[in-house]
Amino acid sequence: MRxxxxxxxxxxxxxxxxxxxxGEPGRDDPGHxxxxxxxxxxxxxxxxxxxxxxxxxxAAVYLAGLDIS
Numbered sequence: 389m390r391x392x393x394x395x396x397x398x399x400x401x402x403x404x405x406x407x408x409x410x411g412e413p414g415r416d417d418p419g420h421x422x423x424x425x426x427x428x429x430x431x432x433x434x435x436x437x438x439x440x441x442x443x444x445x446x447a448a449v450y451l452a453g454l455d456i457s
Contacts, residue, residue: 389429391405392405393444393452396444396449400442401442402422402423405426405442409422433447435448
């Protein structure tokens with residue numbers, strides 16, 4: 389979700405997302421892990437899928453912008 393929020397308003401494909409996540413240290417299987425995360429975020433209503441493209445929902449972008457620390 390962090391990557392999608394940082395890239396917003398640009399939309400990424402799943403493949404682009406995996407390429408970005410693959411560059412992060414400590415990721416053994418970014419494709420499988422990313423697929424699980426995308427499925428969970430879609431199910432929670434925090435991510436939109438429009439054809440090949442993924443983007444965060446308005447609620448996710450709003451929440452990411454709040455200072456709740």
